[in-house]
Amino acid sequence: MKTTVATHTSQTDSFLCRFHSGEYQMLNGNGTDFDLTNIIDFDNGIPGFEELSKFIVVPLIEHHPFQVLQSLEAPPIAMFVIPIHHFESKQEIKIERIDLEQIGVRSQDETDIYFVMKMSQEEKIFTVNTKAPIVINPKILQGCQVILDNPNLQIEQPLDLA
Amino acid sequence: MLVLTRKSGEKIRIGKDIIVSIVSKGQGPLKLGIEAPKEISIYREEIYQSVINTNRHSIAKESVRLKF
Numbered sequence: 001m002k003t004t005v006a007t008h009t010s011q012t013d014s015f016l017c018r019f020h021s022g023e024y025q026m027l028n029g030n031g032t033d034f035d036l037t038n039i040i041d042f043d044n045g046i047p048g049f050e051e052l053s054k055f056i057v058v059p060l061i062e063h064h065p066f067q068v069l070q071s072l073e074a075p076p077i078a079m080f081v082i083p084i085h086h087f088e089s090k091q092e093i094k095i096e097r098i099d100l101e102q103i104g105v106r107s108q109d110e111t112d113i114y115f116v117m118k119m120s121q122e123e124k125i126f127t128v129n130t131k132a133p134i135v136i137n138p139k140i141l142q143g144c145q146v147i148l149d150n151p152n153l154q155i156e157q158p159l160d161l162a
Numbered sequence: 163m164l165v166l167t168r169k170s171g172e173k174i175r176i177g178k179d180i181i182v183s184i185v186s187k188g189q190g191p192l193k194l195g196i197e198a199p200k201e202i203s204i205y206r207e208e209i210y211q212s213v214i215n216t217n218r219h220s221i222a223k224e225s226v227r228l229k230f
Contacts, residue, residue: 044203048214068222079220098200118220129220132213147205147213155216 039072040136043102046145047132049077055143057081057114057136069116069134081114081134087159089115089130091152103135103142112136116145118156127156 038056045052054072065086071077084093095108105111114134118127131153136143166174170187180202185193196204 046217047210048217076221078222079217080222102201116217116220118216120223129213129216131209132216145213145217147203147209155212 038141040141040143042143042145044144046134047147049074052077057112066117067114069114080117080119082117082128084113084115084133087115087128087130089153089157091130091150093130093133093148093153094150095133095135095146095148099135099144099146103137103144104140105137110137110139112138115157117159119159126159127154128159129155130157131155 040055040057042053042055044050049071052071052073056070056072058068058070060066060068065082067081067083069079069081093113095111095113100106100108100111103111113136115128115130116132116134118125118129120126131150132145132147132155134143135146168174168184170184172184174182176182179199181197183195183197185195187193198204
């Protein structure tokens with residue numbers, strides 16, 4: 001069965017309005033109220049955006065499993081992400097204990113892990129960053145982007161659109 | 163940038179918590195040992211820069227259609 005997944009257009013002005021009213025506007029027009037009580041703290045930001053520390057993860061309900069990592073401090077900063085179990089990575093993703101401790105967990109099982117996606121229809125780029133996953137402790141809402149040591153993991157792993 | 167000359171076995175202290183040691187210096191690449199508090203992440207710079215670059219290019223700017 002073929003499914004077409006349409007995803008989010010970011011237009012700064014109109015997006016800011018939608019953000020402030022608590023509604024996340026989808027390309028297909030369906031609004032999704034997102035829960036501002038689930039704000040995740042990224043104490044060290046993420047590489048390239050070290051000053052941003054407040055994010056939410058917005059599920060795209062009609063476009064499961066894709067989600068959006070959304071900055072609350074700079075709304076244009078929004079990235080598509082995918083939970084890692086939905087993506088067939090040839091390499092095992094193993095988060096070091098030191099990084100797990102940073103977000104207050106003892107085991108990787110207690111975390112939600114996502115890959116950031118780089119997607120451009122125009123440039124025909126569809127890749128997934130398996131080298132630097134987003135790791136979140138959903139209980140205390142702490143998150144970080146971890147850069148893994150494994151040299152076989154790619155920062156731009158092609159997304160296989162079969 | 164501070165430039166220091168060190169011999170094998172010598173160290174550099176950064177702030178109160180970070181120590182960089184020259185582990186070996188023979189033929190081939192230099193080995194550095196770094197002791198730092200666990201809260202401080204240590205990366206090869208080119209990899210960190212690649213992640214910065216990819217993050218910046220991952221910002222959603224346009225609508226995307228995916229077919230499965």
